[in-house]
Amino acid sequence: MMRHTTATMNLGRLLSDTARLWPDRPALIRGHREWTWAELDARVNAAVAGLKALGVRPGDRILVQAKNGEPMFATPWIAWKLGAVWVPTNHRLTPPEIAYMAEMSGAVATVYAPEFAAHLDAARAAAPSLRHVVALGEPRAGEHGFEELIAANMGAEAYESEVHRDDPCWFFFTSGTTGRPKAAVLTHGQLTFVTVNHLADLMPGLSPTDTSLVVAPLSHGAGAHMLSQVARGAASVLPESDHLDPEEVWRLVERHRVANMFTVPTIVKRLVEHPAVDAHDHGSLRHVVYAGAPMYRADQVLALEKLGPVLVQYYGLGEVTGNITVLRPDMHSLDDNAPGVGSVGVPRTGMEIAIRDRDGHRQGPGEQGEVCIRGPAVFAGYYENDEANAKAFRDGWFHTGDLGVVDAAGFLTLTGRASDMYISGGSNVYPREIEEVLLSHPAVSEAAVLGVPHPEWGEAGVAVVVAEPGHAVAPEALLGFLDGKLAKYKWPRRVVVWDDLPKSGYGKVPKHLIRDELFRRGDVTEGEAL
Numbered sequence: 001m002m003r004h005t006t007a008t009m010n011l012g013r014l015l016s017d018t019a020r021l022w023p024d025r026p027a028l029i030r031g032h033r034e035w036t037w038a039e040l041d042a043r044v045n046a047a048v049a050g051l052k053a054l055g056v057r058p059g060d061r062i063l064v065q066a067k068n069g070e071p072m073f074a075t076p077w078i079a080w081k082l083g084a085v086w087v088p089t090n091h092r093l094t095p096p097e098i099a100y101m102a103e104m105s106g107a108v109a110t111v112y113a114p115e116f117a118a119h120l121d122a123a124r125a126a127a128p129s130l131r132h133v134v135a136l137g138e139p140r141a142g143e144h145g146f147e148e149l150i151a152a153n154m155g156a157e158a159y160e161s162e163v164h165r166d167d168p169c170w171f172f173f174t175s176g177t178t179g180r181p182k183a184a185v186l187t188h189g190q191l192t193f194v195t196v197n198h199l200a201d202l203m204p205g206l207s208p209t210d211t212s213l214v215v216a217p218l219s220h221g222a223g224a225h226m227l228s229q230v231a232r233g234a235a236s237v238l239p240e241s242d243h244l245d246p247e248e249v250w251r252l253v254e255r256h257r258v259a260n261m262f263t264v265p266t267i268v269k270r271l272v273e274h275p276a277v278d279a280h281d282h283g284s285l286r287h288v289v290y291a292g293a294p295m296y297r298a299d300q301v302l303a304l305e306k307l308g309p310v311l312v313q314y315y316g317l318g319e320v321t322g323n324i325t326v327l328r329p330d331m332h333s334l335d336d337n338a339p340g341v342g343s344v345g346v347p348r349t350g351m352e353i354a355i356r357d358r359d360g361h362r363q364g365p366g367e368q369g370e371v372c373i374r375g376p377a378v379f380a381g382y383y384e385n386d387e388a389n390a391k392a393f394r395d396g397w398f399h400t401g402d403l404g405v406v407d408a409a410g411f412l413t414l415t416g417r418a419s420d421m422y423i424s425g426g427s428n429v430y431p432r433e434i435e436e437v438l439l440s441h442p443a444v445s446e447a448a449v450l451g452v453p454h455p456e457w458g459e460a461g462v463a464v465v466v467a468e469p470g471h472a473v474a475p476e477a478l479l480g481f482l483d484g485k486l487a488k489y490k491w492p493r494r495v496v497v498w499d500d501l502p503k504s505g506y507g508k509v510p511k512h513l514i515r516d517e518l519f520r521r522g523d524v525t526e527g528e529a530l
Contacts, residue, residue: 005164005165005166006164006165006189007162007163007164007165008163008164008165008188008189008192009163009188009192010080010081010083010160010161010162010163010188011077011080011169011188011191011192011227012044012077012080012081012160013160014195014227014230014231015037015040015041015044015077015081015230016041016081016158016160018037018041018230018231018232018233019037019038019040019041019042021037021208021233022037022208022233023036023037023038024036024037024038025037025208025233025235026235027039027040027230027233027235027236028040028070028073028235028236028238029211029235029236029237029238029256030069030070030237030238030239030240031240033070035070037233040070040073040074041077041158042154042155043074043150043154044074044077044078044081045081045153045156045157045158045159046149046150046151046152046153046154046155046156047074047078047146047149047150047153048078048081048082048156048159049153049156049157049159050144050149050150050152050153051078051082051084051109051132051134051149052082052159053153054109054132054144055131055132056082056084056108056109056132057082057083057084057108058082058083058084058161058163058167059083059084059085059167059168060082060084060085060108060109061084061085061087061105061106061107061108061109061171062075062078062079062082062084062085062086062087062107062108062109062110062111063087063089063098063101063102063105063107063109063110063111063112063123063130064086064087064088064089064110064111064112064219065089065091065098065110065111065112065113065116065119065120065123066091066111066112066113066116066136067091067113067217067242068214068217068218068222068238068239069113069238070238071111071113071136071146072088072218072219073218073226073236073238075088075111076088076170076223076226077230079169079170080169080188081158081159081160081161082159082161083161083162083163083167084109085105085168085169085170085171086169086170086171087101087105087107087170087171087173087183088170088218088219088220088223089101089173089219090173090217090219090220091116091217091219093119094119095118095119095121095122095123096122097181098116098119098120098122098123099119099122099123099125099126099127100126100180100181101123101173101181101183102123102124102126102127102130103123103126103127104183104383104384105171105183105383106127106129107123107127107129107130108129108130108131108132109130109131109132109133109134110123110130110132110133110134111134111136111146112133112134112135112136113136113137114135114136114137114138117140120133132144134146134149163188164188164189165187165188165189165190166187166188166189166190166380167187167188168185168186168187168380168383169186169187169188169191170185170186170191170223171183171184171185171186171383172184172185172186172220172318172319172321172379173318174318174319182382182383182385182388183382183383183385184318184319184379184381184382184383185379185380185381185382185383186321186379186380187379187380189376190321190376190377190378190379190380191224191227191321193323193350193376193377194224194227194321194322194323194377195227195228195231197323197348197349197350197351197377198224198225198227198228198322198323199228199231199232200349201314201326201328201348201349202228202287202289202312202314202326203228203260203286203287203289203312205286206228206229206232206234206259206260207232207233207234208232208233208234209234210232210234210235210259210260211234211235211236211237211256211257211258211259212225212226212229212234212235212236212237212258212259212260212261212262213236213237213239213249213252213253213256213258213260213261214226214236214237214238214239214261214262215239215244215249215261215262215263215267216262216263216264216267220318221262221264221291221292221318221322222262224321224322225262225289234259234260235256237252237256237258239252244267244270246270246271246274246276246277247274247276249271249276250271250274250276250277250279250280250282251276251280253280253281253282253284253285254280254281254282254284257284258282258284258285259284259285259286259287260285260286260287260288260289261285261287261288261289262289262290262291263288263289263290264290264291264292265290265292265295265296265299266503266509267290268288268290268295268299268303268311269295269299269302269303272299272302272303272306272307273302277306277307278306282307285307285310286310287310287312287329288303288307288310288311288312289312289313289314290311290312290313290314291313291314291315291316291322295313296435296436296439297336297341297342297436297439297440298439298440299439300332301334304332304333304334305334309329309330309332310329311327311329311332312326312327312328312329313326313327313332313344313345314326314327314344314345314348315344315345315412315414316348316377317400318379319378319379319392319398320351320373320377320378320379320398320400321377321379322377323348323351323375323377324344324347324348324351324353324371324373324377324400324412325343325344325345325346325347325348325353325412326345326346326348327340327343327344327345327346328345331345331346339409339411340409340411342413343407343411343412343413344404344412344413344414345411345412346409346410346411346412347410347412348375348377350375350376350377351373351374351375351376351377352373352374352375353371353372353373353406353412354372354373354374354397355367355368355369355370355371355372355404355405355406356369356370356372356397356399357369357370360394360395363405363406365405365406365407365408366405366406366407366408367405368403368404368405368415369403369404369405370399370400370401370402370403370404371400371402371403371404371412371414372397372398372399372400373397373398373400374396374397374398378398381393401417402414402416402417403415403416403417403421403430414432415430415432415433416430416431416432416433417511420432420450420511421451422450422451422459422461423451423458423459424451424454424457424458424459424460424461424489427489427490429451429459429461429489429490431448431449431450431451431461431511433486433490434447434449434461434463434482434486434490434491434492435447435448435449435463437481437482437485437486438463438465438478438481438482441473441478441481442468442471443467443468443471443472443473444465444466444467444468444473444478445465445466445467445468445469446465446466446500446501446509447463447464447465447466448463448464448465448501448509448511448514449461449462449463449464449492450462450511450514450515452515452518452524454493460492460493460494461490461491461492461493461494462492462493462494462495462496462518462523462524463478463492463494463495463496464495464496464497464498464501464514464518464523465478465495465496465497465498466497466498466499466500466501467497473495473497475494475495475496475497478495479491479492479495494523494524496518496523501514502514502517
């Protein structure tokens with residue numbers, strides 16, 4: 001890949017400019033505590049001066065292990081103004097997983113919350129490069145206190161490192177559905193485009209008088225969403241609870257007149273199914289942005305009925321930071337036959353999509369293949385992973401690993417992950433198609449279908465379902481429900497009912513977790529004829 005050496009705006013300038021323009025407006029709200037833009041920017045500048053004095057330099061990686069809060073909100077701006085690379089981690093990960101990320105990224109500094117002391121110790125043991133430790137709580141021997149660092153440098157002159165378009169600024173770890181997580185290298189130039197594109201395609205009309213509710217980890221998609229809020233001067237509201245509390249969410253929406261929020265389909269489902277949605281005024285909402293996976297149609301309909309025309313779906317990976325397609329509010333409909341229903345939308349402004357077959361040929365409307373993309377939102381590549389880069393970048397396109405079709409109007413419909421597809425008796429089976437039908441049953445709340453080894457058919461389908469509260473699901477009856485709706489070769493050969501589906505730290509339902517659990521529980525055994 002060609003490296004662009006053109007100097008560009010440091011992403012940190014988004015915060016600096018907003019703080020100059022709206023110094024006294026609220027930037028961040030949590031409970032009864034508010035930080036103004038001027039206060040937040042001053043704290044960031046002080047931390048930058050403190051880390052510079054410690055020896056942190058442009059290009060250094062700063063590992064951050066913390067839950068959502070003011071420090072988590074501030075650390076990307078600290079890293080970016082320094083010209084360093086923000087390396088946030090999922091707070092649900094274990095110490096060995098964090099140790100791997102610290103070692104692989106070559107982190108030089110870390111900011112960690114006290115509940116993650118064991119994670120920090122594992123990281124220091126694995127990564128000799130980790131020289132500077134900043135504690136959000138009481139610092140231990142050899143560590144620096146975050147608040148003390150800020151207090152000692154408050155009033156420091158603002159600093160923004162000179163950067164170039166392709167300079168790394170964020171290592172965005174993949175969720176690691178297969179193998180260990182990879183670090184997608186996001187750059188200053190790329191994320192500048194993403195920020196502008198989000199404002200144009202996802203939240204048109206966003207203003208400094210708006211507020212955004214953060215209901216997902218800032219370490220991933222919500223962090224990218226936060227960029228647009230800062231660029232426009234819209235305040236961000238952080239729930240006080242460490243876990244999703246629908247009652248608190250709807251109370252905050254009403255109290256702060258929330259205009260937008262970013263989340264994932266499983267969270268939207270929980271929010272609109274909770275009785276609190278009907279107990280609080282949510283008329284201020286204009287954009288409920290969801291991503292991470294397509295929303296099942298039954299869940300989408302309920303959300304539209306509860307919230308009105310405010311849903312915005314985008315399809316995008318961390319590697320493209322959300323910038324592949326958008327399904328705007330006017331493209332959502334209760335009419336199953338309306339254009340775009342069931343799709344993930346149309347290409348984002350400035351981005352191009354191609355559906356390509358195994359030989360690289362571009363497919364026509366309605367023909368299935370791998371979703372490939374190109375445009376200025378595509379990342380710079382995986383950090384120190386030539387094998388993954390060679391697989392992902394071919395023939396001038398980034399290969400997503402997702403399967404889909406594009407219709408004549410340009411709407412993209414995802415048909416599954418290439419890795420999720422299984423072959424049963426010589427026929428390709430795509431789990432998502434089956435899951436959609438299962439979810440149309442009134443007693444089914446969640447469903448996941450995957451292929452497992454079968455001695456006769458090669459692979460056979462197993463469906464794992466969760467019943468709606470107060471309902472019972474009979475596996476035999478559920479298979480009968482598929483009659484006339486799906487060809488028989490697509491039917492799962494077994495249905496099992498669980499109380500819930502395992503989910504990743506990002507709210508997704510990774511198939512590898514379900515597969516592991518099936519065998520662990522004994523619902524499926526090796527070599528079994530289902």
